[in-house]
Amino acid sequence: MPTTIAHPVAAPAAVDAPVCGPGPQARPLNERIAADPGAFRVLSGDRPTGPLHLGHYLGTLANRVRLQQLGLPVFVVIADYQVITDRTDPGPLRERVLTLVAEYLAAGLDPARTVIFPHSAVPALNQLLVPFLALVTDAELRRNPTVKAEALASRRPLGGLLLTYPVHQAADILGVAGTVVPVGRDQLPHLEIARSVARRFNERFGPVFTPPEALLTATPHLLGSDGAKMSKTRGNTIGLGDTADRTAEIVRGAHTDGDRRITFEPTTRPQVANLLTIVAELTGRDPRDVAADVGDRGAVELKRRATEAINDALAPLRRRRADLLADPTFLADVLLAGAARAGEVADGVLTRVRAAMGMEYARGGRIGSR
Numbered sequence: 001m002p003t004t005i006a007h008p009v010a011a012p013a014a015v016d017a018p019v020c021g022p023g024p025q026a027r028p029l030n031e032r033i034a035a036d037p038g039a040f041r042v043l044s045g046d047r048p049t050g051p052l053h054l055g056h057y058l059g060t061l062a063n064r065v066r067l068q069q070l071g072l073p074v075f076v077v078i079a080d081y082q083v084i085t086d087r088t089d090p091g092p093l094r095e096r097v098l099t100l101v102a103e104y105l106a107a108g109l110d111p112a113r114t115v116i117f118p119h120s121a122v123p124a125l126n127q128l129l130v131p132f133l134a135l136v137t138d139a140e141l142r143r144n145p146t147v148k149a150e151a152l153a154s155r156r157p158l159g160g161l162l163l164t165y166p167v168h169q170a171a172d173i174l175g176v177a178g179t180v181v182p183v184g185r186d187q188l189p190h191l192e193i194a195r196s197v198a199r200r201f202n203e204r205f206g207p208v209f210t211p212p213e214a215l216l217t218a219t220p221h222l223l224g225s226d227g228a229k230m231s232k233t234r235g236n237t238i239g240l241g242d243t244a245d246r247t248a249e250i251v252r253g254a255h256t257d258g259d260r261r262i263t264f265e266p267t268t269r270p271q272v273a274n275l276l277t278i279v280a281e282l283t284g285r286d287p288r289d290v291a292a293d294v295g296d297r298g299a300v301e302l303k304r305r306a307t308e309a310i311n312d313a314l315a316p317l318r319r320r321r322a323d324l325l326a327d328p329t330f331l332a333d334v335l336l337a338g339a340a341r342a343g344e345v346a347d348g349v350l351t352r353v354r355a356a357m358g359m360e361y362a363r364g365g366r367i368g369s370r
């Protein structure tokens with residue numbers, strides 16, 4: 001099975017995160033990356049709660065591929081423990097994890113260059129959680145808007161794992177010394193916690209961590225067919241693995257509005273703007289120009305164009321995905337190799353953390369002996 005796969009879709013234009021970057025005076029993150037790619041390391045990830053969708057692709061996956069092509073080391077964590085943050089049943093985890101691996105590779109991540117690993121296979125990451133939990137307060141965890149929204153949507157009492165999962169994510173990022181985190185908008189509050197944890201650790205125990213920065217694309221919050229954030233849990237997705245016909249059906253059913261004249265107005269016409277943005281991002285155009293082309297032909301024509309853009313852009317990825325899914329042994333090997341590499345890196349970070357905290361007991365060999 002070849003490991004280098006051509007990137008099937010033009011990567012969406014990336015923009016820097018408004019709240020997690022170093023501030024408006026500093027050089028934008030993308031410029032700093034382009035000037036010195038070797039100074040950065042990427043960590044990003046997904047929950048194995050189902051197959052990936054267009055929101056993942058345009059929100060983070062294409063950015064991961066772009067950063068890999070720029071020569072940055074890329075780590076992708078499949079956050080299997082996080083599946084049970086908001087549900088009791090982990091579901092068919094193995095099948096879902098292997099599907100994610102196939103989708104990453106089909107999108108252009110190269111296992112020879114990018115480290116793909118399941119969280120549960122790298123125990124050092126969970127060790128980091130212990131000191132990190134000492135660096136956050138109950139109040140700051142409780143006011144995290146994404147945690148609040150997810151707790152509400154789960155219709156269950158707020159569990160300890162859901163409350164603390166931004167700290168787990170801080171451990172995932174900092175545990176592989178990640179400095180650039182390509183994410184969607186919902187992750188920005190979590191990135192703030194990761195930055196605080198890094199700074200507070202350094203202040204309290206000595207300089208170990210670089211506060212990571214979020215990297216958003218032009219579509220950090222893609223909407224699904226019901227007008228809410230496209231999300232596996234809501235079942236409002238256009239799947240990367242959906243057929244062309246199924247895609248047409250989903251797009252046809254997407255909420256829009258009654259105004260026949262198509263204009264790009266993200267604040268007042270978010271669902272129309274969402275479809276325009278999808279077309280624009282996948283065809284390398286400006287959404288205003290796409291709107292002008294559709295003009296008075298209304299939502300039906302806009303949806304026809306969106307369907308065509310999605311199916312054209314994803315066709316090679318979908319073919320490649322199907323081929324990869326036919327070889328689960330290869331996919332499992334990719335994960336195994338990724339876990340070994342991520343484990344080495346995380347063990348190194350944990351050693352530095354223990355040293356900074358004065359936990360170097362091995363020398364002299366007196367521990368445990370009487």
Ligand code: ATP
Nearest residue numbers: 046047049055059183184220221222230231232233
């Ligand atoms: P779940 O419903 O299980 O939480 P999800 O669809 O929200 O699934 P995640 O695995 O939570 O997907 O998210 C993985 C990454 O993809 C995160 O960086 C997240 O910000 C990004 N992402 C998810 N949905 C979107 C979206 N609709 N638009 C942009 N980015 C997204």
Ligand code: MG
Nearest residue numbers: 047186231232
């Ligand atoms: Mg999510």
